[in-house]
Amino acid sequence: MSEDPTVETLLARLEQLANARRPWESHWRDISRYVAPGLEHQAILSAIEAGGASRPYGSYNAPNIYDHTSLMAIDRLAAGEISLVMPASATWHTLRSSEPFASAASDAELRWFDELTRYMFRMRYNPSSGFALAGKAAVKGRAAFGTSVIYVEDAPARTLAAPVTYRHIPLLENYLAANFEGVVDTNFRVFTRTARQCVERWGERCSTKVRDCARDPKRQDDAVTILHGVMPKPDDDRHGMDFVSYYVERDERHLLGKGGYRSFPYIVFHWNRENQGPYCEGPVALALAEIKSVNMLSKQEYIATQQWVNPPTAQRDDATNPPNLNPGAPNPGLLSETGELLIRPIVTQQRPDFARAIIEAKHNQLRESLYVNLWQILIQNPQMTATEASIRAQEKGDLLGPSGLSLQEGLARMIDREFTLLEGRGVFRPGRPLAAPGGLQGHEIGVTFTGPLDKLRRAGEIVGMQRVLELAGAMAKFGKPQVLERFDLDEMLDIAQDIHGAPRSMFKPLEDVGQAEAASQQVDQIKTLTELAVNGGNAAKAVGEGSAAFSDMLAMAQNAGVQP
Template sequence: MTGRTPQELVLHWNKLKGERSEFERTWQEIADYVRPLRAEFTSIRQPGEKRHQRIFDATPLMAADSFAGGIYGMMTNPANRWFALRLADDEMNDYDPVRDWLYDVETKLLHSFGPQVSRFYSVLPSMYADLACFGTAVFYSEEIPGQGRINDNVRPLSECVIAESAYGEVDTVYRRFALTGKQAIEMFAGGLSERTARTAEKDPFSLIHFIHCVYPNGEYKADKLEPTARPFVSTYIEEESRHKVAEGGYYELPYHVPRWAQAAGEVYGRGIGEQILPDVKMLNRMDETAIKAAQKVADPPLAAADEGVVKAARTYPGGITYGALDANGTQLLRPLMTGGNIGITLEMMEQRRNAIKEGFYFSLMQMIGSPNMTATEWMGRQEEKLRLLGPNLGRIQSEFLSPLITRRFGLLSRANQLPPAPEEIQGSTMTIEYVSPLARAQMAGEAQAVQRLYQSLGMIAQVDPSVLDNVDHDEAVQILGRGWAVPAKIMRGADKVKEMRAEREQMQAMQQGLQLGAQGADVAKKIAGAAKSGAEAGDVAAKTGQQLVSGGDITQAIEMLRGALRGKTAA
């Protein structure tokens, strides 16, 4: 709904913030042990402050980073075309002008994610790490006015609260953030309150807190052009003064909020970080204990019979301790052995490390980087884990990538940076198909089945070639092309294939006609030579020529010549 006052918006922020207090306690604990760069849910950290005080083992941190890097490389690798555009009408996808237009639009969209236009690829691993650890991540995408660039950024979950529509989709995001006075003047110009403007001018590096509220516009009308009439309302307010500094709207929600997994009745997601938290805390305790045990072995406590027997012990290298031996040379000062078994502790620690790594699919992500393994081999070895990942990857696509690409299409389209669409597809529905290595590995099942079928048919066809008639080879090629993510640019449409085949058949017919014509001329020459007189030869050749010129059947003309030749031979 439009018309919400700044006071109402601040109340909404406080309500949504309070409702997730239990989540924040869990997230703070996860951040302390697994994602210390985001450890500001229930505590405030100063810039430059140490964030690893509670961490004795870095395995969870490295496993989370490995997971984020693996998903980044297999879902949104900048070196590959990781998505393709298609129309809902499959027949139109085979129409060459449509195929070319879709490919060109894909290229423009992919370019908009590149470093020339945005920071998308540089901030994306952080989003995947937030998603895996906390179960919820917030990504923001907005054009930078007048610069021809797009601001892609990952917003800390501690700054943002969310709400869902009746259909379970995130449609409301409130974000509390701070700007320096200098930044506030640059961003909001004359929109600041008088008091805040004076403070910003006087101290350009003082922090000012704002709340950005984005929510559905209940009064949206497509025929209105003003920013406040768009599908989503955007309002910036000063938190302290409740002053509205800017108001506008968005055609698409600029915040994209994927959830790793959701419990019934909950808005926020739950991630891998929560699942492995017991193992992480146990590993830290075991590490702390193992360190103490190792110190006791390396530098054990000393035992003496009586406090006054031994003078000050000098345990440093080369030190001499007087009184440590009795008159018989017996050692009066001995190491105190506790009998602890460090080996068992180390073995249990390794078990916990492996559990944490596999919680983040460590072996799966390590195989992704193998240079000698194809996507098919990788999928075959990790098929079970891929099945477990399937629902989560589907959420990434539906809650993050699809809205992101849709918004990017809208931004470029409104900026007139996309080629005009062919008239044939006006009003058509466009879909997004993911062709990244990970998506391709999941879709490769059909392609592998086709490949195995042809391998088997190859052996059978040696006995009976007619078995190949059972297969629609054209459709098989299309399935292989989709399964291996072959660029649409090199795949010909059905109409083009039919045209090429018709031309080929016509050329073959012409060549066959020329060959038959040459045979007819040779036979005519022989008949002419066998005739008793030039008149007879001429008569036969003339009839044959007339048959050919009048458009008659070449085969019939040749038979006429052969019949004449047999008659002459019999005579």
């Protein structure tokens, strides 16, 4: 078995990751200053930017912001992505077997997938899980910085109502690395806690200095810098965990403990990765120069407006009194003997209206760069047909698709992590409430996204079905009604249910539908047979030959429970 890395080895790896990340940091600070001043870790940014002084980050950057368009646009972009990809008011994914050549799922398996999906959404949106806040911060951070991180961890002290916790980790706390395939599998997270909090978490495993601080009322809130390093386990490690974890007091160079994870607990979301590195740029990166220029122009507009409304004045050197420009104020000595004013406003070429026109043009460019125009609600006028509405929905889905797909890539990894944690709790074992049907035992479970954006992308299928039905209806009216017999209505209903994301439980089980249909057909056949028998018996009775046939048919109908 391999030896554990020393604290010095872990800190050396942290230094390597910090050097690799350093070119990104000034870029992130610029973005945070103009787009998301409250999103990043205030203490870290204040320490870096203000020489260690801690103060509210919003007040620190307030002098830099003269135009709030970028602040509102990034909020609108994040809200639009959440509403179309992962809305809290709907189930935005379903579950299926990920076996590529598995047979079609049975009705019982589909119902189990639906039940599991509903449970996962109840678990995820439980107020104590923290997913809603962490998800919103991660989506906004991804749009602003191009990269964001959520920590997904087991909550062993909680019941199955909320067995998983979610926390957004500020980007500057993370030092990431990716494997050969470009998948992020290493994170050295650096964060701070008070001495009292460290002792609450690790107890006697803390260093002597930290324990002494925690016992001292005057020093118990002193900050302690913690390193949490998570990386793939060494090849010769046989502990069974896929990732190893180390907690270290960085300044004291003291190892707090070692653990492991069955799956990578840090879920990394990217905007648009064009390389295999762990970080990428977001839409703000391309618009940052425009954002800075808009703020600069807005500052000049304020100055021009002040000069236009309250211009400086020019007066003679021998004026006895400074002018009083308040309304109704007397100004003796500022009028010549001929009645000419001895003071004049200095009005140059200030044009606040011209500056506003330029700023509005730049605002439109910013809205285009940050997708604000694309995230507007789809407006349907009263004259629009259902087919036209479906076509517009499909076009919107095509335009917004790339952004949503990259977000769903991170969500898929998060769902895999959730499955790992639930499996560790044994919720899928036989006899448990969420035990999988026999046909799914040992199968990998995959996710299919069904949010509003996915419905928009699949709107073309609904459009195609509508057009084919319209054509078939027209052909039937022109003397070829047999074309309608080619439609499989059950299959069409299943396709529509899948596209619209409706629950499978809205349908009766297939076997119940088959039995009911067979029973209905049998009853109809018996009723028809009975009517024929009665009519035949009456005719036979008229000639004295049908009483035996009538008695046999009547007995058959009564045995089937049909009253003639």
